[in-house]
Amino acid sequence: MTIVTGGTGGLGRGVVEALVDAGHDVVVTWIMEAERDHFPDHLRDRVRLERCDVLAPDDLARLVAGAGDDGVWAFVHLVGGYLDGAPLGAMPLDDWDHQFALNARSAAIALGAVLPGMAARGAGRVVAVGSRAARRPFAGASAYAASKAAVIALVEAASEEVRRVGVNVNCVLPSVIDTPANRAADPGADADRWVRPREIGEVIAFLCSTEASAVTGAAIPVYGRA
Template sequence: MTASLPCTAIVTGGTGGLGSAVTEHLLELGWRLVVPWYVEGELDRVPVHPGLELVRADLSVDADVESVVELATKDEERPLFGIVNLVGGFVSGQRVHETPIEVLDAQLSINLRIAYGIVQTALPYLIRRGGGSVVCIGSAAAVRPFPGAATYIASKAAVAALVEALAVEYGGDNIRVNGLLPTMIDTPANREAMPEADRSSWARPSDIAEVIGFLLSDASRAVTGASIPVANTAGAH
């Protein structure tokens, strides 16, 4: 199976600061999107569009994950092909000996388990349909760590490892799996949290959205198992 549109993609975190840009871009490309949401206040970030189906879901709950995948697979004329995992969380400020183990558990849950769960649930369908493309959001910190965020860095490194493992396990099923390693993403929340920061190298959501669109398309059919850096290279010089 190829991504010859129209096809369906699930975009977790598709109403967030990055996700809303991804949602808008994929709709412009002609995708049917299923976007689970949890925070009602984020809904005004995404457009009203006939190709967009919003569903309230707690992706840490297996039954909700199953409902999202069921919705995404109900339209046989627009089969599920893409999985875009954008849900994530960040904590920093303490070294390991100062950080409760519960913080690690929470970071692994939001950054790794949710991605694992949605992919695991969708895989049987993608196998039956003959293929698909999965994109997971990681972090440049996984390969260039900094002090004070070990739980976050470990969880994002686990995402990169999951990408590589999935690519090996499901390449024979024509399922491609790739990860993105952004620097800091230029979202309103990050600007508010760090108003004095130098944003010249911060990754722009619109640029990341275009990379994701490429990775879901047939143009990237030779790319799998990759961890791809994304940054604002134009502003870094």
């Protein structure tokens, strides 16, 4: 079984499509009913949708336990968010904490939920989503960049813990993703240069394959032409 958290969002749909096309038996988590209700019909028939709050460890533990005897082969953590914030000195601490909860804390909970079972079985793939901003921070995104840098550090540390037992942990670093929300937020931009969700999905599908056995602890740029 392959679990995709945040798979109902703009990025998630492209990733889920790539995974199911690659033959994965996919479970997609949701927390907002509006995103669940707008999940595309052509994918809805090919996956199982499960309500799960990824910031609640018990919710994720139940989801992982429901995988049965075969367990979770791949876990793709897409949950995250960007807050266009104030300069660092003027940023409310609540905004800072929200970015770290959504991006870094959710990733830590996800890794903690799935890695013990994978390590016990001696096989598995985990892919998280960082950001180019973690490598190239920009003004107004200090909390976002720092929280995504924390995701990279979590992936690297987790990989060191499980790489010798056959479990691979990686992350991808998108630039600007070509989603309806990003087009609406920046209507004057050249969106043709942005990376498409399906393109990111193809990279993630490879990282979730047996062919990617030599890749672990990596933070892979998926910038498109941006």
